Amino acid sequence: MKKIVKEFNIYEFNELKEEIQHKIIEREILYLIDFTDFSKISKNSNLYKAYKQCEDLQTPWFIGNYIYDYCKKDILKKAKKYMYYENGDIYKGDYE
Numbered sequence: 001m002k003k004i005v006k007e008f009n010i011y012e013f014n015e016l017k018e019e020i021q022h023k024i025i026e027r028e029i030l031y032l033i034d035f036t037d038f039s040k041i042s043k044n045s046n047l048y049k050a051y052k053q054c055e056d057l058q059t060p061w062f063i064g065n066y067i068y069d070y071c072k073k074d075i076l077k078k079a080k081k082y083m084y085y086e087n088g089d090i091y092k093g094d095y096e
Helices: 018-035 046-056 059-078
Strands: none
Touching: 018 046, 046 059
16 A cells, blocks of 8 residues: 655635635625525625615626625635635635
């Protein structure tokens, strides 16, 4: 039997290239869009306010932009709590 150990570099969010940071933010926004039932969330939440602005202006294609504008602080907070591989995939070693 042989045992092979492979090393990987992992990075904090702020250490990643800017385009990779954008990829992570976009992935989080798409997750929110896909898995949020906007009819059931608090009407006072920033996420609902983003949705409402999108609906009021009849511009559903901008929902991601509105979510980022209204929820940037929360999105960045979540992104900064993980470690990542260089390509932006989440390192799951310490989180499982």
